[in-house]
Amino acid sequence: MATAKRAARSTEAKVPPDATAAAAKRGAARTHVACANGLDEDAAPRQVTLAASNAESARNARALAPKTEPVCNARASVSGADPASRPRSPVPDVGPARKATAPASEASVPAASQERGAAVSRPEYWDRACADLVRRDRILKKLIPQFGPVHLMARGDPFVTLARSIVGQQISVSAAQAIWARLVAACPSIAPSRIVKLGQPRLLECGLSKRKSEYILDLAQHFTSGALHIASWVSMDDEAVIGELTQIRGIGRWTAEMFLIFNLMRPNVLPLDDLGLIRAISVNYFSGEPVTRSEAREVAANWEPWRTVATWYMWRSLEPLSAQA
Numbered sequence: 456m457a458t459a460k461r462a463a464r465s466t467e468a469k470v471p472p473d474a475t476a477a478a479a480k481r482g483a484a485r486t487h488v489a490c491a492n493g494l495d496e497d498a499a500p501r502q503v504t505l506a507a508s509n510a511e512s513a514r515n516a517r518a519l520a521p522k523t524e525p526v527c528n529a530r531a532s533v534s535g536a537d538p539a540s541r542p543r544s545p546v547p548d549v550g551p552a553r554k555a556t557a558p559a560s561e562a563s564v565p566a567a568s569q570e571r572g573a574a575v576s577r578p579e580y581w582d583r584a585c586a587d588l589v590r591r592d593r594i595l596k597k598l599i600p601q602f603g604p605v606h607l608m609a610r611g612d613p614f615v616t617l618a619r620s621i622v623g624q625q626i627s628v629s630a631a632q633a634i635w636a637r638l639v640a641a642c643p644s645i646a647p648s649r650i651v652k653l654g655q656p657r658l659l660e661c662g663l664s665k666r667k668s669e670y671i672l673d674l675a676q677h678f679t680s681g682a683l684h685i686a687s688w689v690s691m692d693d694e695a696v697i698g699e700l701t702q703i704r705g706i707g708r709w710t711a712e713m714f715l716i717f718n719l720m721r722p723n724v725l726p727l728d729d730l731g732l733i734r735a736i737s738v739n740y741f742s743g744e745p746v747t748r749s750e751a752r753e754v755a756a757n758w759e760p761w762r763t764v765a766t767w768y769m770w771r772s773l774e775p776l777s778a779q780a
Contacts, residue, residue: 576608576609576611577606577607577608578606578607578720578722578764580722580761580764581606581607581764584722584761584764585599585764587761588758588761588764588765588768591757592757592758592765594739594740595758595765595768598739598771598772599768602768602771605771607716607717607720607763607764607767609716609717609718609720611718612645613678613685613688613714613718614645614646614647614674614675614678615645616714616717616718617674617700617703617706617710617714618645618650618671618674618675619631619635620706620710620713620714621667621670621671621674621705621706621710622634622635622638622663622667622671623635624667624705624710630662633662634662634663637660637661637662638658638661638663641653641657641660641661642657647674647675647676647678647679648679650671650672650675651672651675651676651679655668655669655672658671658672666705667705669704669705670703670704670705670706671705673703673704673705674703674704674705674706677703683699684699688719689719693715693721693723693724696711696714696715696719697711697712697715700714708728709726709728709729712724712726712728712729713726715763716763716766716767720763721763722760722761722762722763722764723759723760723761723762723763724762724763724766725752725755725758725762725766726766727748727751727752729766731769731770731773732769732770733748733751734773735769735770735772735773736750736751736754736755736769738772738773739769739772740754
């Protein structure tokens with residue numbers, strides 16, 4: 456018995472005070488998340504265990520998925536600009552570790568230079584989703600009213616949305632904006648057949664890299680050849696659309712998820728590869744501490760079936776930080 460007691464005291468003595476304090480702080484953050492999601496403290500560990508299991512499955516699935524694009528920050532634009540003109544940071548093949556800061560300001564080419572005639576629509580589910588999220592999540596209850604009547608808006612041309620996402624990969628907002636403006640000047644009506652006719656030399660003259668010009672042409676050829684089930688995307692589930700889009704060179708899961716949000720306006724997309732979202736969850740739910748994918752998924756479990764809407768407000772919540780940067 457005396458030996459057992461000494462062993463216990465020895466084990467306790469080996470725990471550094473800093474580690475104990477850090478664990479306590481982390482535990483407090485977990486409790487804060489549980490309370491924000493309407494859970495009692497005893498229920499929180501069960502939620503974390505379940506979320507960790509789900510996140511591990513998601514990571515395993517992502518490891519098998521095609522990786523052809525950079526991972527980057529994304530934000531929906533109040534004005535309706537798609538995510539293509541956001542900056543990308545370079546990383547081997549798939550893409551970079553993104554900046555752990557608020558997403559950069561949304562860039563938009565003047566309306567006359569953008570895709571002409573593109574319909575701008577408001578999600579029919581938006582008000583219902585906001586009301587539901589305000590009822591169930593204490594963080595969003597405070598956050599959503601801060602932004603008034605603004606909402607996600609999207610432009611409806613699939614080819615233009617995807618083409619702009621390719622143009623903007625791994626470059627700054629201003630560079631993407633300038634290249635897109637030159638492309639529109641060279642081809643005023645952006646359409647798959649016109650891009651194919653324009654050809655690679657003209658695309659290179661617009662400022663696209665050799666690889667990106669190949670990606671744009673491959674995208675156009677997928678549209679003109681009938682290889683894509685464009686008319687069926689509205690009725691296909693999210694993973695089926697992602698699977699089809701990621702077969703195109705230069706389009707990976709992140710871009711496909713942005714397409715689901717900004718073009719098809721799906722209500723329940725959770726882009727865990729987006730650092731802007733992860734940063735916002737850290738700031739709003741964990742007092743700025745680093746957040747794992749498992750923890751982000753745990754928080755987002757309370758947002759279903761409106762994870763797109765909650766994600767959009769998470770992006771919006773970083774705007775004050777961006778303004779100060």
